[in-house]
Each structure stands twice: as C-alpha cells, then as structure tokens.
Amino acid sequence: MVRPASAEDISEVMKFSRANGIRVIPVGTSSGVLGGTIPLCNELVIDLTRLDKILHIDEINHLVTVQAGMNGWAFEEALNAVGWTAGHYPQSIKISTVGGWAACRGGGQASSRYGKIEDIVVGLKVVLPDGQMMAITPEARRAVGPSVKDIFIGSEGVLGVITELTLRIWRKPEVVENLVIAYADVEKAVSAARRIMQAELRPAIVRIYDDAETASRTEGQDEFKSRPVMTFLSFSGHRELVAAEKKIALDIVHSEGGKIAPLDAFNDWLESRYVSLSQRWTDQGYFMDTVEVVLPYDRLNDAYTKMKAAVKAINEDVHFGSHWSHVYPDGACQYMTFRLPPMDDEVALPQHAAIWDVLQQLALDNGGSISHHHGVGVFRGKWMKNELGVGLDLVQAIKDYLDPENLVNPGKLGLRSAADAVSING
Structure with a gap:
C-alpha cells in the first residue's frame, strides 16, 4: 500500500506502475458493497485518504473544491459549519469519501431535490494510468463534444485516479417540513x-x-x-x-x-439512517443482502410482484422487503432487502446467487437497469453485457486506450480481467 499526499505523488506512483508492470487499485475507504476495491491479482493499493481537505468555497458561484480522499461526513459537516450543504447524503456518508461518491456514481437520500453525484460534480482532476494529470475545469455547462467528465463518474477506478472535485453547493434550507x-x-x-x-x-x-x-x-x-x-x-x-x-x-x-x-x-x-441494519441479523447466522434496480413506472408494480414471488420460490422462508427511495418523473429505484435464514454455506451460497440472478434478469426484462447507485464492482460484472450491449465494448475500448496493459483496477465494471486474476463466484 502507498499513501500519497498529493496528485503529484499519485502521478509518480502511476508512472512507476506502468514502467514496472505493477497493477494498482485506487481506494478511498472501501465502503462499496460489490467488490470494486477487492484485489484480484496482487495489486498495489493507492490509499487516497491523505487527500482530505476542502480547498476552496466559491460563495458567488455556489461551488466547493475538495480533495478526493476527504471523508463524506467531515466534508458535509465542514460545509454546514459555514451555512452550506452539498445535498448528498448516502447511507455510507460516515464511511465513504467524496471521490468515492463520484467514482461509484453514487446517490444520496435527498436526491429528488439535489440530484445524484453526476448532477452535483461540475469539475474533476484525474491522474491517468500513464501518470498524466488531467483537469476538467468546472463549468455550468459545455457543448464541446461528449462529456469527458462523465467518462470518469462511475468509472470505479479503472480509468485513472480522481484526485480533486468541484461540486455544486446550496445554502442550508430555511425550513424543513x-x-x-x-x-x-x-x-x-x-x-x-x-x-x-x-x-x-x-x-x-x-x-x-x-x-x-x-x-x-x-x-x-x-x-x-x-x-x-x-x-x-x-x-x-x-x-x-x-x-x-x-x-x-x-x-x-x-x-x-x-x-x-x-x-x-x-x-x-x-x-x-447512517447505521447499517445488517449486523444484528448476521450475528444470528442470517445471510442479508440488498439489490437496487431501476424500473419505469408502467412496469414497476408488476415487476415488484414478480420479483417478490421469484425470491420466495427460491426459499419460502426468506425475508423479502422493498423500498423506493429515489424517484423521478419517469421511474424509480427499487431497493430490495433479502434475508436468508441460518443454513450451511453450501446451501446458502447457491440460493444467494440464484436470487441475484433472478432480480437482475427481471429488472432487464421489465425495461429497467440492473443498478441505481451501488455500481458494478466485480460482482455485477457478469450482467453488464446484457444491460449495455455494444456499449460495454465501447467502455472496454476506452479502457484499452488509456490503460493498454490493464494495470489499473483490472476485472471491474465487467471489463477484461488480468490473466492471473482470482476468480470470484458470481
């Protein structure tokens, strides 16, 4: 593990990585739930948590510039102390970083008002796999071809290392009802x-x-x-x-x-709302997991009924519940929790995999997306081709151009793994 303190440090690490064929993974606090920062082939971990400062608050343009490794809770509290909010409150806010929010294309609990992270981030600084430092300057909007910024939002560390972000901020609300x-x-x-x-x-x-x-x-x-x-x-x-x-x-x-x-x-x-509810169940031997998908309104009720029935068909004693916590004019995120009763791993693991399979497939069958805000990591990779089709080939082509030796977080996002990577079931 290395713990750089600046973008320049990270640039040197990336240059060294390429020169010596060393694979790397950029890591914030590893709060993701789909294995996006799991080492699969002896990667060098780049710990970003020393990049932990707010650099500037622009009170005229309502923007804040922050280093990528800053803890989300510390970031929001620092803004609140001077009358601002970023409006981004993921459940993981106390154990995640601002850069991680962008890298995983996250969503916060007040997203219906403030938007998701892709709506909030207006500028980025990124160190590319060859060590080049790239700045995407913050602008209200630009029409200069495809959005380069959005190539990196949701890239989960496979295309480079986000080191700095500029985000929109808002005054703390006068009233809350x-x-x-x-x-x-x-x-x-x-x-x-x-x-x-x-x-x-x-x-x-x-x-x-x-x-x-x-x-x-x-x-x-x-x-x-x-x-x-x-x-x-x-x-x-x-x-x-x-x-x-x-x-x-x-x-x-x-x-x-x-x-x-x-x-x-x-x-x-x-x-x-920022506390995990799984511990009390896992301590009793239950296997608990969550799956979040996106569904259009005209298919949502039918899809929910089918998903519930399909999970119960795998294990009639499973707890299955849903909530809908990110809504749009044209659809919503359906966030499902399932809890398998205590049983041996050789029985539980195939059931867990079967539940994931049926929920992901039913989301696609009903015109939805396999993920709303948890991202892909390694676990969702096998469904990416079904969702994106030739679009996944485009993402792979971008990866191949920026990282031809596949040294930066290989095997994530459904992209090509390293030849010697550990295989993870799922």
Whole structure:
C-alpha cells in the first residue's frame, strides 16, 4: 500500500506502475458493497485518504473544491459549519469519501431535490494510468463534444485516479417540513410519488416502504392497520416554496387515499439512517443482502410482484422487503432487502446467487437497469453485457486506450480481467 499526499505523488506512483508492470487499485475507504476495491491479482493499493481537505468555497458561484480522499461526513459537516450543504447524503456518508461518491456514481437520500453525484460534480482532476494529470475545469455547462467528465463518474477506478472535485453547493434550507403517510398498497403509494414528481415538485426525500418493511417500523400505530404501506415525504428550502409544494403534494396524497400518520417512524429513521441494519441479523447466522434496480413506472408494480414471488420460490422462508427511495418523473429505484435464514454455506451460497440472478434478469426484462447507485464492482460484472450491449465494448475500448496493459483496477465494471486474476463466484 502507498499513501500519497498529493496528485503529484499519485502521478509518480502511476508512472512507476506502468514502467514496472505493477497493477494498482485506487481506494478511498472501501465502503462499496460489490467488490470494486477487492484485489484480484496482487495489486498495489493507492490509499487516497491523505487527500482530505476542502480547498476552496466559491460563495458567488455556489461551488466547493475538495480533495478526493476527504471523508463524506467531515466534508458535509465542514460545509454546514459555514451555512452550506452539498445535498448528498448516502447511507455510507460516515464511511465513504467524496471521490468515492463520484467514482461509484453514487446517490444520496435527498436526491429528488439535489440530484445524484453526476448532477452535483461540475469539475474533476484525474491522474491517468500513464501518470498524466488531467483537469476538467468546472463549468455550468459545455457543448464541446461528449462529456469527458462523465467518462470518469462511475468509472470505479479503472480509468485513472480522481484526485480533486468541484461540486455544486446550496445554502442550508430555511425550513424543513416532514410528513409520514399511510397508503392501502404499494400501487397507490408509487402512483402518488409519480404524480408528485410529474407535477414538478421536488421533495428532498421520498421513501416508500412495502408492507414487509413498514411493519417493523410502525408497530402499534393504528394508522397502518388498514393502510400497511408507509411513505416519507420531506420538503425543504424557502418557507413560501415549501408551503406551496407541501399543499400541492397533500392534494395528490389525499386523492390516492393516503392518510397522514405520526412522525415517529420518520424521526427514528433520521436518527439511524447512517447505521447499517445488517449486523444484528448476521450475528444470528442470517445471510442479508440488498439489490437496487431501476424500473419505469408502467412496469414497476408488476415487476415488484414478480420479483417478490421469484425470491420466495427460491426459499419460502426468506425475508423479502422493498423500498423506493429515489424517484423521478419517469421511474424509480427499487431497493430490495433479502434475508436468508441460518443454513450451511453450501446451501446458502447457491440460493444467494440464484436470487441475484433472478432480480437482475427481471429488472432487464421489465425495461429497467440492473443498478441505481451501488455500481458494478466485480460482482455485477457478469450482467453488464446484457444491460449495455455494444456499449460495454465501447467502455472496454476506452479502457484499452488509456490503460493498454490493464494495470489499473483490472476485472471491474465487467471489463477484461488480468490473466492471473482470482476468480470470484458470481
């Protein structure tokens, strides 16, 4: 492992890597869940966490420039201390880095208002595999051919090392209004969310929980006995705008049969939203995993029903629950949690693989995407050709041009592995 303190240090490492045929992996804090930073062939790890500073806050253009290895929570707290927010709150914020957000094309919990990381990042500095340092200057927009910036957002370290980023920032909101709503079923809840987004409202948070996920969060609350599906809505910003958005949203909510419920579950979530929930189950021998996909609204309800049935067909005792936490005018992220009961690995691992297979395939069969914000890493690689088709060949061609010896994080994103790479099941 090397721990560079500057882009110049990283450039020297990359030059040394190429000159000596040494494979490398750029790493922030390895909070990803799909093996994007797992060494497969004795790679040298480039630890970026010494690049951990905010370099400049531009209060006129509402921009911040930050080094890639800065911890996400420290970054947001530093902005908050002077009245700003980046608007990007992934569950991993306390254990991830700003550069990792961009490298993995992440999404935060307030994405309906502030956008995903690709909407927030406006400039990058990258060290290429040959050691060249490239700057993509921050601009509000440019029309100079394909976006070079977007080649690196979501590249998961296979095309070079992101060292510095410029992001949009916003003033902390004047007011925040939170709501909890109970619906009769998922179809009503999703319809309300769709109509809210299509009405050009921009809630900071939209979270819909199916009945399985709602039950554990609303025990003893009468509002959910006849309406077992829960939604969180949150509006933030200027007082007058929040009031107007809330009024329009509530008209839609009521037209879909929604009923306002106490804020207890929302407040509990705010207290624990950056904490992993898996530990208490894995300690008891359960195997817990999550799969997030994207689905268009016209196929979402049917796809959800099929996915639930398909998982239950693999193991009738599995816990399967879904929530929808990133919504758009034309579709939503469906985030599924499954929990296999305690069993021997020789039984559990094939079932785990079968669940992944069926969920990924059903996402594609229903006009969706295999991933919304967790990315690809090594585990999702085998489905990339099915999603991108010849587009994956294009990504491989870019990789081959920048890194002809395949030295930088080989075998990730569904791209070509090194000849001596360890094979990982899945």
